[in-house]
Amino acid sequence: MSSVAKAKGNTVNLETFLGWNTGGIIGYKTIQVTGRELVNHIWCKTCARHAEKIRKDEKIRGQILHEIEKYVSGTNFVSKHSVMRHLSSKAHRIGIDYEKLAGPPDSSDETFSLDSSASTSSKVQLTTRQPLIENALKQQAKEAYRKLLRSAYMIAVDGQPLASFKTLVKVQKANGVQLVSGNY
Numbered sequence: 037m038s039s040v041a042k043a044k045g046n047t048v049n050l051e052t053f054l055g056w057n058t059g060g061i062i063g064y065k066t067i068q069v070t071g072r073e074l075v076n077h078i079w080c081k082t083c084a085r086h087a088e089k090i091r092k093d094e095k096i097r098g099q100i101l102h103e104i105e106k107y108v109s110g111t112n113f114v115s116k117h118s119v120m121r122h123l124s125s126k127a128h129r130i131g132i133d134y135e136k137l138a139g140p141p142d143s144s145d146e147t148f149s150l151d152s153s154a155s156t157s158s159k160v161q162l163t164t165r166q167p168l169i170e171n172a173l174k175q176q177a178k179e180a181y182r183k184l185l186r187s188a189y190m191i192a193v194d195g196q197p198l199a200s201f202k203t204l205v206k207v208q209k210a211n212g213v214q215l216v217s218g219n220y
Contacts, residue, residue: 046112047067047074050073050075056116056119058119058123061080061123062123063078063080064079076112076114077110077111078110078111079111080131082128082131084107085134086134086138090104090130090131090134091104100125100130101127104127107128137172176214183208183214183215184205187205191204
């Protein structure tokens with residue numbers, strides 16, 4: 037017997053949905069059908085939390101914006117493929133970037149639910165404060181330049197030729213050091 041039940045729209049058994057290991061990122065609503073609890077509505081908590089910031093971003097248009105809207109307001113199409121596709125999408129990565137910049141939620145956050153009859157698992161927390169994106173980007177750039185200058189200083193102190201700087205930068209990038217893009 038398939039775990040996908042054909043009741044109203046596309047629904048999935050709650051146990052099956054919870055087995056998808058979404059890490060609590062996907063909110064859901066359930067219905068009772070013939071004694072079984074079925075998930076019939078899902079949305080992305082991360083994208084919903086940062087929906088206004090994402091909508092205001094001038095770089096986000098077209099398909100990405102459409103996908104964000106689908107998972108902000110929620111969808112009745114419940115399938116593992118669509119959930120996993122959203123979690124690995126560029127749209128969701130943008131939401132994750134805003135989540136990282138926002139930091140941990142504080143007491144000024146507000147909570148809302150998509151439906152007053154929804155279970156407690158379907159509550160979404162909205163961050164009301166805007167992350168300081170410019171400051172975060174400046175800080176990352178400053179740290180990247182600091183790493184480059186530290187490398188250049190060490191080459192100069194050791195008396196190595198400047199040509200070895202390019203090789204050193206390549207080694208740093210290969211080791212996962214975050215540096216600014218450009219020619220070195």
